[in-house]
Amino acid sequence: MIEIFNVTVHIGSRKVLDSVSLRIDKGEFVYLVGKTGAGKTTLLRLIYMDLFPQRGNVIIDRFSSSTIRRRQIPYLRRKVGVVFQDFKLLTDRNVYDNVAFALQVVGEHRREIKSRVLSVLTRVGLHHKRYHMPQSLSGGEQQRVVIARALVNEPFILLADEPTGNLDPEASSDILELLEDINRSGTAILMATHNYQLIRKFPHRTLMLEEGRLQELPLEEA
Amino acid sequence: MRIIFIVREGLQGFKRAPLATTIAMVAIALALFLVGLFGLSVYNLTDLFQRFYQTVHLEVFIDPSLVEAQRSALQSRIRRIPAVERVWYVPPDKALQEFEEEFGEDLITVLKRNPLPPSFRVVLKKEFRDLPTVETIVKQLQSFPEVDEVVFQRELVRFFQKYFKLALAIALVLGTLVLLISILLVFNTIRLTIHGRRNLIEIMRLVGATNFFIKGPFMVEGIVQGMIGGAVACGWLWALVDLAQLFISETIGRPPHFYPLLIGFGIVMGFLGSWLSVNKYLKV
Structure with missing residues (x-):
């Protein structure tokens, strides 16, 4: 389970995330949408603790961003799978x-x-x-x-940062089918994307990041 | 399993990035060659100085009228001076013989008699061979009533002492420079080889490898690079010393444990270079 409480992240002088809260339950499939630079990657990095918030708290399984020690991070990462576009x-x-x-x-x-x-x-x-x-x-x-x-x-969640960004539509659909299959066996999926066609074809809970704020999109709007 | 993986992964680095690892080894070999060459120079210079100082002695000319009992008493008194390592008697005819051997002149034919007085040769202990101390001891010897005069190669000692110190100071500065440049060269080369594989480090971090596991293979690689680079440098220096013995002087030598120390230094450089370079990529 993933819980993000009121998290604010500054990178340099820019406020990338502004009081963001989020909860992803076991076995959920969630899309994260938003323009390039909206903070999607930042949000994912918070989850595998490659980045720590200036304010707020991130709780992943039994690890909390405010109390985790550096040498514990590898053990957290074994429970969080990460997939990149490149x-x-x-x-x-x-x-x-x-x-x-x-x-x-x-x-x-x-x-x-x-x-x-x-x-x-x-x-x-x-x-x-x-x-x-x-x-x-x-x-x-x-x-x-x-x-x-x-x-x-065997992670409990798979984070996918634009996993179809470099793929043609057919290959993209195949990847989505694979991710859904993985999800059905109990692994939660959080996928950052701006491929709305794909979301319409494989609809799931969708979150949108805009100007550092996170909002839930109703299924039909995505 | 863990150790086997780390060692195997470290050794496979040579196969996976042959050019980068070869460059790193050549850099280590060059750096160690410079450091070794420098060490050899300083060692041989010091050795030369020490050997010269072995020949420095005092000549204590004594009253020719002393009987043997008085002479032995004086010899014992000189021997009791803490700075004295050895003292032996040189009778006039022995002094004459030495003089003739050295200058090739037949004094007896010219002067019809032996003009050289009896003397003691005094060799001082190593730690008492600097000029001020020698002067003090000369004064002490001259205060003995049976002693006529004390001479030693004052100018030569002064010359050597002055220039040896200068040479040592220059060596120290140059040595530090050579060492720094060598370390920089090696560290920079290793950093580049690791930079070329930052992808590997990133993936290891992502899949939850502990720092020990991430660093391990690079440490193994660094150690092996240092060892091979060190061995190559030793080969070069070995050949150089052999040539120098053949063409310059047979007395040219190497310090004790020279080659193992050099290889050890290579290993330490390889290890530290890898350690510091990988650490750079492990900071969150």
């Missing part, structure tokens, strides 16, 4: 190793890594391409690898 894959290793990497760096055992990586690659439909290098995959496939990497630690 993929951030390691081009010096294949699909399998890219996903396995997320488990290797948290010290998982080899046998456990193998079974979990193969299972998550099956889930995103890339089991057959596990020995391919990321550069040889299409944009949609690369994004699936990133999603697999974010999922392999």
